[in-house]
Amino acid sequence: MSIDTHSNAANDFPQSGMERFDFLMTRYLAGDASDPEKEELRRLTENGYEFRFQEWLDAHSDEDPAETTLPGKAREEILTNILGTTRPQAKRATMWWSWAAAVLLALGGFMWLTLRSSQTAEMNITRNDQPSRQDETQVVRGKQFLTLPDGSTVLMNEDAELTYSPASFRNGSRDVTLHGEAYFDIAHDPAKPFRVKSGTVVTRVLGTAFNVNMQENKVVVTVTRGLVEVGSTERVYAKIKPDEQITVNTRTEQYNTASVSATEETAWKDAYLVLDNIDLEKAGQLIGEHYGVKLAFSRAEVKKCRITASFMHHENLETVLTVLSKMIGATYTIDNGHVSIEGGSCD
Amino acid sequence: MATHKSENEREVLRELSEGSESAFVWIFDAYSPKVYRLALKFLNSTHAAEEVVQDVFMDVWLRRNKMPDVLNFGAYLHGMAKKQVFDAYRRKSNFIEMIREIGYQEQADNATERMVQEDERERLLQEAIRSLPDHQQEIFQLAREEGLTHEAIAERMNLSRLAVKAHMKRILRFIRTRLDPVLKAETLFWLLIFTAK
Structure with a gap:
């Protein structure tokens, strides 16, 4: 057994989870677990401890051969199902395999994060993100759009504050702390749940899009895509699906869920126009959708230019087009809902 | 040695x-x-x-x-x-939700693209199912449309539970190869919906 690693625990979250998991797993394998304990184990497995389950599987791969073998009837049937009609006779062979020790949680690679501050500027444009590699805990405040080290994106509403540690992201935990309101679009990673802590309320997901709004006495979570689990560090309140919303009273820990229109509930974010490192062709589509116009480029090659820009308020179309044109050195004309971008280049 | x-x-x-x-x-x-x-x-x-x-x-x-x-x-x-x-x-637990979630992940960012993707996926899926042997088509329909469990399908079709499972695996594999041009193999996890209990 090599179950003794206690690394990778998130700084801000209780470290007892792994011990609890191991405790429950031990009971489960011994056949001693009660139904609630089995359920708890299942929940833990699904919420961040999949890797631990895998480690247990590895640890049990090389046990002494017990008497238990596949019943003869099942063997016959399985062979028949696989091979067709033939019913081969048993040929017992003794061959023990050496399980390779699997390396788990092997992650790493080059990660960098970009932070764009928009404290003064309402409109915030960068042509190329400057990678900044910082390991200190990052605190990001105010209206902005940011990409986390795992590729997840966060659109922060006014007065929101997000805290996270790039180093812990690199170490495989995806935990952030939020005050205020933000919309998260989480990069899928079944092995590493993404957790948003807002006061005592913890929202756990594998890869989805959802809105968290932390107010004075309550936290409201709305899901637009995927499945989200909301709870405290001790227990799970509920799992919510798209177009569902949970409101947790942070004083009493009481909560209720309701059906909502996620589109309406997260309407605040539509005031943002986020062009996140995309090519101009795609940017043109987004702008077109946003303002109900059609964009055409006179030079096909500029469609491949990559840009990053976020417009944080309801900017008018002219402003957006002026900025965009300046970035590529082009000019634009608007005629009856048709926008032409003339000239320009990616250099 | x-x-x-x-x-x-x-x-x-x-x-x-x-x-x-x-x-x-x-x-x-x-x-x-x-x-x-x-x-x-x-x-x-x-x-x-x-x-x-x-x-x-x-x-x-x-x-x-x-x-x-x-x-x-x-x-x-x-x-x-x-x-x-x-x-x-x-x-054994929330398998359906798991699949739903995986399905969501692999979709395009853009709503229109996503719809096109889904339509295309459904079209290819139907096409693939039609070219399965009759009894496999029946198994697929029972699982997907009627939501029957392995056991129920086995009983209905007078097959063993393991045989139904084996058929499902073959069906899944077949469909996967048919749909591969559009989707990455992992995406097809959602198809496992009918191999669930």
Whole structure:
């Protein structure tokens, strides 16, 4: 057994989870677990401890051969199902395999994060993100759009504050702390749940899009895509699906869920126009959708230019087009809902 | 001795790749006890453990021509066994939600693209199903449209539970190859919906 690693625990979250998991797993394998304990184990497995389950599987791969073998009837049937009609006779062979020790949680690679501050500027444009590699805990405040080290994106509403540690992201935990309101679009990673802590309320997901709004006495979570689990560090309140919303009273820990229109509930974010490192062709589509116009480029090659820009308020179309044109050195004309971008280049 | 054993194993794998059923049975008998015990330990059900064994070894048989390329067969099988055991463990709970979530992840960012993707996926799926043998079509319909469990399908079609599972795996594999041009293989996890209990 090599179950003794206690690394990778998130700084801000209780470290007892792994011990609890191991405790429950031990009971489960011994056949001693009660139904609630089995359920708890299942929940833990699904919420961040999949890797631990895998480690247990590895640890049990090389046990002494017990008497238990596949019943003869099942063997016959399985062979028949696989091979067709033939019913081969048993040929017992003794061959023990050496399980390779699997390396788990092997992650790493080059990660960098970009932070764009928009404290003064309402409109915030960068042509190329400057990678900044910082390991200190990052605190990001105010209206902005940011990409986390795992590729997840966060659109922060006014007065929101997000805290996270790039180093812990690199170490495989995806935990952030939020005050205020933000919309998260989480990069899928079944092995590493993404957790948003807002006061005592913890929202756990594998890869989805959802809105968290932390107010004075309550936290409201709305899901637009995927499945989200909301709870405290001790227990799970509920799992919510798209177009569902949970409101947790942070004083009493009481909560209720309701059906909502996620589109309406997260309407605040539509005031943002986020062009996140995309090519101009795609940017043109987004702008077109946003303002109900059609964009055409006179030079096909500029469609491949990559840009990053976020417009944080309801900017008018002219402003957006002026900025965009300046970035590529082009000019634009608007005629009856048709926008032409003339000239320009990616250099 | 170790060298002798691994040489022997390579020879068996080579025979397997040429379609030798006796080589397959030899491998099955050599390795299945370990897979079975692992599954039984973690799933606490002989039925579920038998299904894991069938799944793992059906993969070996269906991919037999690739087996001589596997460097460490024991490790390879262990990886497969772990995956199947874990899948079987999770399937007992909110499997449908799990699939739904996976389905969401692989979609395009843009709503229109997403709709096109889904329509295309459904069209290819229907096309693939129509080219299945009749009894497999029936199994698929019972699982997907009527939401029947393995057991219910087995009873309805007078087949064994393991046989239904084996059919489903073949159907899944077939559909996967048909839909591959549009989607990455992993995306098709959602299709596993009808292999759930």
